[in-house]
Amino acid sequence: xxxxxxxxxxxxxxxxxxxxxxxxxxxxxxxxxxxxxxxxxxxxxxxxxxxxxxxxxxxxxxxxxxxxxxxxxxxxxxxxxxxxxxxxxxxxxxxxxxxxxxxxxxxxxxxxxxxxxxxxxxxxxxxxxxxxxxxxxxxxxxxxxxxxxxxxxxxxxxxxxxxxxxxxxxxxxxxxxxxxxxxxxxxxxxxxxxxxxxxxxxxxxxxxxxxxxxxxxxxxxxxxxxxxxxxxxxxxxxxxxxxxxxxxxxxxxxxxxxxxxxxxxxxxxxxxxxxxxxxxxxxxxxxxxxxxxxxxxxxxxxxxxxxxxxxxxxxxxxxxxxxxxxxxxxxxxxxxxxxxxxxxxxxxxxxxxxxxxxxxxxxxxxxxxxxxxxxxxxxxxxxxxxxxxxxxxxxxxxxxxxxxxxxxxxxxxxxxxxxxxxxxxxxxxxxxxxxxxxxxxxxxxxxxxxxxxxxxxxxxxxxxxxxxxxxxxxxxxxxxxxxxxxxxxxxxxxxxxxxxxxxxxxxxxxxxxxxxxxxxxxxxxxxxxxxxxxxxxxxxxxxxxxxxxxxxxxxxxxxxxxxxxxxxxxxxxxxxxxxxxxxxxxxxxxxxxxxxxxxxxxxxxxxxxxxxxxxxxxxxxxxxxxxxxxxxxxxxxxxxxxxxxxx
Amino acid sequence: xxxxxxxxxxxxxxxxxxxxxxxxxxxxxxxxxxxxxxxxxxxxxxxxxxxxxxxxxxxxxxxxxxxxxxxxxxxxxxxxxxxxxxxxxxxxxxxxxxxxxxxxxxxxxxxxxxxxxxxxxxxxxxxxxxxxxxxxxxxxxxxxxxxxxxxxxxxxxxxxxxxxxxxxxxxxxxxxxxxxxxxxxxxxxxxxxxxxxxxxxxxxxxxxxxxxxxxxxxxxxxxxxxxxxxxxxxxxxxxxxxxxxxxxxxxxxxxxxxxxxxxxxxxxxxxxxxxxxxxxxxxxxxxxxxxxxxxxxxxxxxxxxxxxxxxxxxxxxxxxxxxxxxxxxxxxxxxxxxxxxxx
Numbered sequence: 001x002x003x004x005x006x007x008x009x010x011x012x013x014x015x016x017x018x019x020x021x022x023x024x025x026x027x028x029x030x031x032x033x034x035x036x037x038x039x040x041x042x043x044x045x046x047x048x049x050x051x052x053x054x055x056x057x058x059x060x061x062x063x064x065x066x067x068x069x070x071x072x073x074x075x076x077x078x079x080x081x082x083x084x085x086x087x088x089x090x091x092x093x094x095x096x097x098x099x100x101x102x103x104x105x106x107x108x109x110x111x112x113x114x115x116x117x118x119x120x121x122x123x124x125x126x127x128x129x130x131x132x133x134x135x136x137x138x139x140x141x142x143x144x145x146x147x148x149x150x151x152x153x154x155x156x157x158x159x160x161x162x163x164x165x166x167x168x169x170x171x172x173x174x175x176x177x178x179x180x181x182x183x184x185x186x187x188x189x190x191x192x193x194x195x196x197x198x199x200x201x202x203x204x205x206x207x208x209x210x211x212x213x214x215x216x217x218x219x220x221x222x223x224x225x226x227x228x229x230x231x232x233x234x235x236x237x238x239x240x241x242x243x244x245x246x247x248x249x250x251x252x253x254x255x256x257x258x259x260x261x262x263x264x265x266x267x268x269x270x271x272x273x274x275x276x277x278x279x280x281x282x283x284x285x286x287x288x289x290x291x292x293x294x295x296x297x298x299x300x301x302x303x304x305x306x307x308x309x310x311x312x313x314x315x316x317x318x319x320x321x322x323x324x325x326x327x328x329x330x331x332x333x334x335x336x337x338x339x340x341x342x343x344x345x346x347x348x349x350x351x352x353x354x355x356x357x358x359x360x361x362x363x364x365x366x367x368x369x370x371x372x373x374x375x376x377x378x379x380x381x382x383x384x385x386x387x388x389x390x391x392x393x394x395x396x397x398x399x400x401x402x403x404x405x406x407x408x409x410x411x412x413x414x415x416x417x418x419x420x421x422x423x424x425x426x427x428x429x430x431x432x433x434x435x436x437x438x439x440x441x442x443x444x445x446x447x448x449x450x451x452x453x454x455x456x457x458x459x460x461x462x463x464x465x466x467x468x469x470x471x472x473x474x475x476x477x478x479x480x481x482x483x484x485x486x487x488x489x490x491x492x493x494x495x496x497x498x499x500x501x502x503x504x505x506x507x508x509x510x511x512x513x514x515x516x517x518x519x520x521x522x523x524x525x526x527x528x529x530x531x532x533x534x535x536x537x538x539x540x541x542x543x544x545x546x547x548x549x550x551x552x553x554x555x556x557x558x559x560x561x562x563x564x565x566x567x568x569x570x571x572x573x574x575x576x577x578x579x580x581x582x583x584x585x586x587x588x589x590x591x592x593x594x595x596x597x598x599x600x601x602x603x604x605x606x607x608x609x610x611x612x613x614x615x616x617x618x619x620x621x622x623x624x625x626x627x628x629x630x631x632x633x634x635x636x637x638x639x640x641x642x643x644x645x646x647x
Numbered sequence: 648x649x650x651x652x653x654x655x656x657x658x659x660x661x662x663x664x665x666x667x668x669x670x671x672x673x674x675x676x677x678x679x680x681x682x683x684x685x686x687x688x689x690x691x692x693x694x695x696x697x698x699x700x701x702x703x704x705x706x707x708x709x710x711x712x713x714x715x716x717x718x719x720x721x722x723x724x725x726x727x728x729x730x731x732x733x734x735x736x737x738x739x740x741x742x743x744x745x746x747x748x749x750x751x752x753x754x755x756x757x758x759x760x761x762x763x764x765x766x767x768x769x770x771x772x773x774x775x776x777x778x779x780x781x782x783x784x785x786x787x788x789x790x791x792x793x794x795x796x797x798x799x800x801x802x803x804x805x806x807x808x809x810x811x812x813x814x815x816x817x818x819x820x821x822x823x824x825x826x827x828x829x830x831x832x833x834x835x836x837x838x839x840x841x842x843x844x845x846x847x848x849x850x851x852x853x854x855x856x857x858x859x860x861x862x863x864x865x866x867x868x869x870x871x872x873x874x875x876x877x878x879x880x881x882x883x884x885x886x887x888x889x890x891x892x893x894x895x896x897x898x899x900x901x902x903x904x905x906x907x908x909x910x911x912x913x914x915x916x917x918x919x920x921x922x923x924x925x926x927x928x929x930x931x932x933x934x935x936x937x938x939x940x941x942x943x944x945x946x947x948x949x950x951x952x953x954x955x956x957x958x959x960x961x962x963x964x965x966x967x968x969x970x971x972x973x974x975x976x977x978x979x980x981x982x983x984x985x986x987x988x989x990x
Contacts, residue, residue, distance in 0.1 A: 055987040201985065246989075255986045269977060279738045299968035301975030304961055306737055309763035313730035316723070316760075320703070320734025323721055324742070328734065346724050436986065439977035489719040489735070489742050492698045497667070497713050499722030500706075509669065510714065 022233070023240040029088035030195060030244055031096030034187065035113045036105025036126075037074050038067055038081040041184035046083025048188060048202045053087040054256045054433050055201060057246030061086045061558065062431045063095035063631065068286070068369045075129075075137040080112045087195075089245040093397070093558030095430070097633040101194070103187050105129060105161070107138035114150075123154040124190065126183070128162035157237050161186050161228075168227030169220040178217070182224035189228025196243045199225060249433065257434035259427035260290035262401035263331075263357060268301050269402070270409035271327045274445040279321035280329045281306040281314040283336060286369040287425040288359040291331040311336040315343035315356070322352035323498065325449065325488035327409060331357035333425075334376050335366060337383065344418055345384040348524060350498045351476075351484050353412035353419075355405070356390075360424040360554075362629045371629025372426035374554050375605035380420045381583060381612070387521045389528040391415070392583040394422040396557035399434040401427065404580055407535075410445050415531055416483040422582070424604075426631050427555040450485045452493050475508035481534070482527030484508075529584050538586035542568055542575030548644055549596035551621070553579040553609055556632055560602055563637035574641055579609070585616065593619045598644050600624060602637055660691035667717040673708060678829035678855035679776065683715055685832060686774075689839045690716075693743070701742050703732040705757060707749040708783050709776035709855070726757025729764035729773070736769050740958040743843075746773040751781050754790040754812060765819035767957040768847045774839075775812050775852045776829075780861035798860075813935035813949060816850045817928045823849035824931060824949040828869050829856060834880070834946060841948055847956055867939050868946075877939050881947035886918035889943045897943070904937060923951045 032049070034042045043064055054060045063084040072079030086096035098118035104110040106129040117123060130143055144150055145158060165183040166176070185206075192199055203222055210218035232238050257265075271278045280303060282292040296305045304326075308314035314330045321328040332340060337358050347354050360376045362368025380392045393408050395401040401423055408421040450473070475496045476484050487494040496508060504511035505519055540549070541564060552560040557578050564576035577592055579585070593599050593613060601610040602624035610623045624640040626632060665687045673679045690700065700718035704710035706725035713720030719742075723731045732746045746764075753761045753775050764771065780798065781787040787800040788807065795804040816824050823845040827838040835853065842849035854865040867877040879889035879897065887897040888909065896918040898907045907913050922930060931950035938944060969975075 051985050055985045057987060057989060249989045251989050253982070253986055253988050255982070255984060265980065268975070268980075272977065277738070279734065281734065298975060298980075299965050300972040301980075302965060302969070304737060304965060306733070306961070308730065308733075309759055312727065313733070313760050313763065316727040316730035317734030317737070319723070320721070320731035320736075321738040322734075323719075323731075324701075324735045324738035326738040328738075342724055343727060346727075350721075436981045439981070489701045489739065490698055492696065495698055495718050495720075497702075497720035497722060499713070499720075500724050501722065 022238065024196065025240055025242050027242050027244055028090055029086060029092065029096070030100050030242065031084065031086045031098065032101045032103070032191065032195075033082055033084040033099045033113060033116070034103045035080055035082035035109040036184070037109070038069070038079045039071055039074065040081070040105050041181070042081045042083050042105070045184045045188040046085055048205065049191065049197070050085050050087075050431055051256060052192070052197050052201050053085070053244075054254070054431075056198065057249075058087040058089065058244055059092045059247040059249060059433060060088075060256070060431065061092055061095045063426065064429045066370050073137075075106055075108055075134045077108045077112055077138060080109050082109070082113060087244055089247050091247060091249070093562050094631070094634060097635050101191070103191060105183075105187065107134045107140055107144065110144060111138045111140065114154075117154060119153055121154055122157070122194070123150075124157045124159055124187070126161035126187070127158040128160050159190065159231070159237070164227060164231060165224050168223045172216050172220050172223075174216065174220055179220065182220050185221045185224040186228035186231075189225040189230075190232045191228075192225075193229045193232030194238065194241050196241055199229060250435065252435045254433045254435055256431050257399050257402070258290075258429060258431045259395065259398040259401045259423050260288070260359070260429070261294055262398055262434070263395075263405050263421070263423065263428075264291055264294040264298070266402040266405035267295070267327075267329055267355070267409065268298055268303060269439065269442060270406040270445065272301070272439075273406070273442050274327060274409065274413060274447050276325075276327045276447060278303045278329060279306070279318070279326040280304065281308050281317040281321070282331050283308050283311045283314045285311075285333050285336045287361055287428045288331045288333050288336070288357065290428065291357060291359070311339035312343060315340035316346075318354050318356075319343055319346050319350065319352065322347070322354045323350070323489070325486070327353070327355070327413075329355040329357070331359060333359050333361045333369075334363045334379065337376060337379060341384050344390065345386065345388050346500050347418035348384065348388045348390060349500050349503070351416045351524070353416055353486070355408050355412055355419055355421055357405070357421045357423065359428045360422060362627075368629045370425065372424045372555065372631060373604050373627065373629060374424060374556070375608065375627070376422065377553075377582065377605070377608040378611070380422060387525060389525050390418050390420050390583065391528055391531055392420045392422060392581075394554040394580060394582055395427055396554065396578055396580055398427050398430050398432050400557075400580070402434070406442070411531055411534075413445060413447055414483065414534070415481055415527060416486060417528065422554060424555045448486070449491065450487050450494060451491055474506050476503050477506050478523070478527075482523065482530055532584040532587040535581050535584075535586060537588045538577055538579070538592055540575050540577045540592060541565075543573060544575070545595040546575060547573040547596065548575070548598045548600060548641065549593065550574060550576045550600045550602065550637070550641065551579065551593065551609070551613065552576070552602055553582060556602055556604060559632035559634050560637055562634045563641060566634070566638060567641050572641070572645055574645065582609075582612075590617050593617050593621070598622060600640060600644055602626075602632060602640065604631065660697060662687040662691060664697060665690050665716050665718065667715055669714045671715050672711065674859050676858050677708070678778065678857070679709055679712070681829045681832065682774065682776065682835065682853055682855065683712065685835045685839055687716070688836060689843060690718075692840070693843055695743050699742050701732075701735055701744045702747060703728045703735065703744060704747040705749075705752040706783070707752045707781070708857075709747055709749040710752060712747040726752055726755070727760060728752070729757060729760040729771075732771050733764055733767070733769055736771055736958045737961050740770065740962055744771050746771055748773065748775050750775065750777045750779060750789045750791040750812065754810065754815065758815075761815070762819040765816055765821040765848055765850060768820070768822050768954050769957045770847060770959070772842050772845075772849045773851065774842075775850070776855040777812060777852050778855045778857035778861055779809075779864050780857050782857045782860055786860035811935055811938075812852045813850075814932065817932045817935055817950065820928075821850045821950065822847040822954045823951050824935070825850070826852045826854070826944075826946055826949070828854045828865060828946065830869050831946070838947065841951070845951060847954055868944060877943055878946050879943040881921045881923070881934070881945050881949065883921055883923045883948070886915045886920050887945075888915065888918065895943075897937070902933075904933060904942065906942060923948045925950070926952060
């Protein structure tokens with residue numbers, strides 16, 4: 001796109017057919033962050049910039065960062081909401097370490113975010129908001145915009161956004177408050193000019209969203225957007241603007257996808273592959289609520305959603321729906337998973353297929369509701385009474401949620417077991433380009449419900465007949481994978497009872513006898529262990545043996561992969577292996593971790609995977625642990641790799 | 648019974664068909680036996696194939712019930728039976744689902760689930776065995792134990808104010824609320840039948856004797872020699888009369904019920920007439936507050952009204968969505984919104 005093709009609004013002082021008066025430079029990648037009050041609409045403009053960049057053909061990766069309070073007092077540090085976006089002509093995996101351009105809508109936003117801006121980076125501030133009251137709320141004694149240190153470090157642009165925006169929307173009859181609500185679009189327009197973006201998709205979005213209901217608001221937002229754009233175009237404050245060329249992604253058709261959205265689409269796809277209905281039960285909780293909301297909008301896919309009275313009821317109703325023959329799913333975050341533990345144990349005991357999604361957030365207790373963490377791995381592994389094994393899968397990126405949650409469903413159905421699917425706040429809310437698959441790419445998932453005698457698996461030969469040469473239905477007779485039959489209510493002749501008390505092997509009757517209990521505990525453990533024979537082998541990037549292996553899991557994939565790739569490019573001896581199957585581990589993992597002198601396990605917790613790896617393989621793994629509610633920066637991982645390679 | 652018979656269009660079943668092969672492990676003379684026996688009598692009369700029944704229970708003596716009925720059954724975890732039954736019923740509205748629970752299970756650990764199941768009005772049948780004690784854990788007081796009761800956990804007597812299961816149910820918008828007594832065989836059978844036929848959540852409290860830890864707690868309501876003066880049978884459209892010689896009645900004095908002697912200027916027309924179909928639950932609530940020894944305790948159907956049924960509504964929304972939007976197309980879904988091509 002050349003900037004001369006950009007239609008200029010009437011308010012523009014520039015000649016639409018005239019030459020671009022500013023220098024246009026090409027850059028590889030840009031990290032931009034919008035930050036302001038949580039009421040300032042930063043998530044909205046961040047999302048718009050992402051859409052426009054993705055559909056232009058950049059690779060994108062996003063990091064929304066918002067406060068737990070919906071509206072903390074305006075202008076305070078607690079109320080700052082941010083949206084970071086990395087858009088690039090290269091293949092990228094993270095939202096970026098250092099920010100190239102920071103848009104700060106008020107002093108509080110500047111204070112909490114300027115530390116992440118790289119030296120020499122572009123700093124755009126709404127100078128109108130830097131008045132006494134707001135400076136005080138942000139804890140500034142003097143105006144930071146007058147600080148020589150700040151001016152020396154960054155390319156500072158003092159933009160009177162509030163005033164210019166009011167001017168742009170003047171004459172539409174809006175009140176001051178309504179007018180000021182458009183200033184996020186003014187900021188977006190300015191940044192669109194700065195990065196030579198096409199305004200049209202956003203203009204279409206505004207028209208579609210407000211056009212019919214409130215044409216005045218639509219017009220105001222359009223004027224604000226164009227006003228910001230033209231400000232960049234005409235003012236002398238900005239001398240250069242930048243272009244980020246298209247990325248060389250694999251050929252195909254793409255869209256943007258967020259983690260929770262991908263999880264939902266994956267669940268619905270898997271259910272269709274299995275020829276089953278989804279029953280979803282959930283209780284609202286950040287950052288998992290999006291799954292409930294998205295599924296509730298897909299009723300025409302035959303999805304039944306149930307907003308339960310609490311987390312316990314959500315999990316319990318999942319047990320009921322699984323017994324009744326549905327693909328039963330619940331999702332929550334740490335505090336909710338704690339409450340679900342009891343009914344998850346019932347799912348283990350009754351050996352019914354079900355999916356429990358844990359969108360992890362900072363803990364313990366209420367912790368950091370809107371911030372990311374990987375600290376529920378041991379909760380997923382061990383958070384129930386008794387020996388209570390549950391298979392665990394963890395997605396590595398937003399788009400991966402779509403594929404891996406289908407694996408979770410496959411395993412649940414094939415092995416008759418609850419399966420935990422872990423994501424995190426970073427993946428759930430983050431977005432990336434996603435190559436659109438075709439439904440026909442996916443094979444069907446086989447589900448068998450025994451009917452009558454033939455399907456009941458019992459026989460006189462294996463001692464499970466009724467004494468009259470007929471097989472008797474045996475709810476706890478196992479197949480070669482250790483799975484029991486899924487006989488569902490409504491099937492004549494297979495009436496049976498299940499429950500939380502220990503079951504007798506084969507018959508499923510209540511049985512407290514010592515030897516039977518030992519056997520049944522081992523049956524359940526061995527069934528889950530055996531899944532290792534039905535999942536892919538673990539892969540390694542880099543040398544198969546050598547000095548250092550970096551072993552990661554879950555949402556840290558992007559940062560760790562980028563770090564290892566850059567080290568490999570510099571000829572360092574380091575390998576990367578990223579786990580998506582956490583229980584059981586892939587069957588070749590022991591061999592892999594023992595092939596290196598050192599193993600580094602970076603995690604957004606205090607060392608939970610490390611404990612499992614050390615315990616399982618007696619490998620003296622080293623941790624890189626960050627527990628700040630934020631994802632790894634690539635550089636943090638690179639530094640740790642260098643440190644270990646040098647020591 | 649063989650699968651062939653169950654498959655035939657009109658199965659003729661008897662109580663025997665609903666007996667499972669499991670040995671019943673309630674204490675001898677426990678009130679639960681009678682409730683199980685009446686249930687097995689009622690089930691074959693409903694015209695529903697055996698495989699369409701599901702019994703869901705929580706934890707407690709009564710919650711062993713599903714093991715003793717030869718239908719599909721789920722003996723679950725403490726207090727959660729309403730939530731588990733909700734999952735079964737929302738998934739499969741074609742099944743007849745019964746919830747078996749007790750006073751501790753339903754009102755203490757599972758109180759929250761009970762309230763929400765009732766207000767949603769799922770098409771579930773709930774039998775609460777009220778013995779005013781924790782039997783399975785060997786004799787601690789329950790949410791229905793009276794103040795002053797000495798139990799293992801209240802050696803000086805309970806100071807915990809009890810609640811009435813029926814008041815709770817009515818306050819939770821239950822559409823069918825009833826009460827009976829374990830040994831009142833005919834009446835219990837009638838109440839269970841009515842519950843089975845109700846469209847919506849049917850909530851039945853059964854006074855049940857725990858002859859080990861709280862024996863004769865309901866003697867006033869079960870002993871044939873004295874109960875006539877302590878209970879009043881509710882009949883729709885009939886006045887509330889009771890007593891050995893049917894000489895007593897309940898009359899409304901403003902908002903308050905009072906016991907009156909018939910004759911002496913008081914006729915049946917002056918009494919409170921029962922209306923189980925009243926839209927407002929005020930009368931049912933007033934009846935549920937009548938307690939021995941101040942009042943005769945009502946037995947029978949307190950409330951039986953119709954309201955939209957949750958599981959049907961959920962299914963209807965799915966149907967409506969498919970009708971309006973067409974059955975979901977995956978490729979359309981994946982390709983919705985902004986897309987772009989990379990060559």
